[in-house]
Amino acid sequence: MALAPGPRAGNLVTRAERIQAAENYERVRGSILEAGGEVVDVDAANALAWLGSGEAESLAALLDAHPAVSWVQLPWAGVDEFISSGLFQRPVTFTSAKGALADQVAEHALLLALASMRHVVAQARHRHWLEAEPESLHGKRVTIVGGGGIGRTVIRLLSPLTRNIVVLRRQTEAIPGAATTRPITDLHAVLPETDVLILALALTAQTHGIVGGRELSLLPAHAILVNVARGAHVDTDALVSALREREIAAAGLDVTDPEPLPPNHPLWDFDNVLITSHCADSVAFVSEQLAKRIRENIGRFKQGQPLAGVVDPLAGY
């Protein structure tokens, strides 16, 4: 297995940069060796661990030049950065970290929901005593869009607080722990009966802008929106407008569109919007989980077994 692109050096500021730091390369290299694989130059490789942040064109060029590479492990759960380049059309198996990062992302969704219901941004910004009336998650009607690892873990974390959970998903198989599982096409029917809307789905052409002005207006005025998926799931201008018109009560966003959110963006002005800067999962956790998945997949690859976290080119995740 080859590793590319090379590790970053210097002043690593963003999470994407820090994932590419030398120590994480060493961890991934170690996981390949532990699983009985070899770390080789890409010219001699039949598999590739791509640790770059996006850079789909570089990856495509590398694969064009090295047709012997039949499997590529990508570092994140979401692969939307790679879709538009047509990367997934070639006869190569792509695997992502999907599912592996769910624990921390779901924990972050719980935080964003609680913080939104308990006025944390106002409390943090106003440096004086400010008695507020909290909302409680106990018994609340939660709608989770997305039936993957994050959604399932959110259900588990919410279970002591509420079991009144609807999951909306593309597939029809019921999700354990959810009160009901419905097709994603039922979104408009479910929104008026939703207290907390949690976005935990993959970004594809079909789910881009899934929450716009219409959807926000269908939510009750006391509803809160939590997004731990991708910023582009939400029409940002529509969200700003809905918050101004008090069509929803609050939002907790780990992701935004655009991202990074510019300092002068109106979303920063709301005392009922908590923005965390796409940092639901820690660099240490991502690096650890990636090494674990690579270890597992090397073993499977060697034995010709199905790999974990295979990207479905048609579904786009």
Next chain:
Amino acid sequence: MALAPGPRAGNLVTRAERIQAAENYERVRGSILEAGGEVVDVDAANALAWLGSGEAESLAALLDAHPAVSWVQLPWAGVDEFISSGLFQRPVTFTSAKGALADQVAEHALLLALASMRHVVAQARHRHWLEAEPESLHGKRVTIVGGGGIGRTVIRLLSPLTRNIVVLRRQTEAIPGAATTRPITDLHAVLPETDVLILALALTAQTHGIVGGRELSLLPAHAILVNVARGAHVDTDALVSALREREIAAAGLDVTDPEPLPPNHPLWDFDNVLITSHCADSVAFVSEQLAKRIRENIGRFKQGQPLAGVVDPLAGY
């Protein structure tokens, strides 16, 4: 049963004032009637629902003047405001709302822990993208001081995240769900092995200042402190000093000493301290739970059964 003092009118700002609003009086009055009790003037009463915020001297004077009152229901879970007046020394049964408010207070403790580990104050205050490395509650070592309703509910809420929980309490009976239950005198032994310290105990002469400079220095530097009990459990100056010296990583405080915390207090300056203004439980919830407890206790009182939430004058809660 009599109700005193009378409902507050006018501009009700604080939670204590809003609990005394006319609508809550009506709810309590309704709960007395529903349980088959009568609402009478205190001259004709054998029981009293005291809905005032503290005002121990007024209550003591009322009881002195009406020795036929043999039971007093207090509105909050904590009764520390009443202890110093010697109120509990008289031959009257006092009941509080202890246990009844645990659901929302424990939920708030979970929020404070998550927010402290995920840098929420810094994210809320700095209105620009600020990538941060979160800590996760998964598998963390949590020490809960206090084995009452709040502590037990915190264990339940944490159970999907960690079961590595030590409860410290006065009594020796083990708490369900805790990995271990130890006497409160083991505090110093447990602190160095604590990632998250949650205070959920009653304020008494024995627990006043239970967390001071010594205790904070015994915690690991990555530890966080959560206080949903009473501000006076913590030596505030020692906490400020420990935060300055980075002896602990963060704090989430729903209660402070003094309270309200003055606007110029140094605790407001820390970007790793979330202060919520003693609003873990909502006015609506407190009022609802109080009506429920009064309904239950009227039934028990009429049948000569033991009341719920009886204050132990020796323990002080």
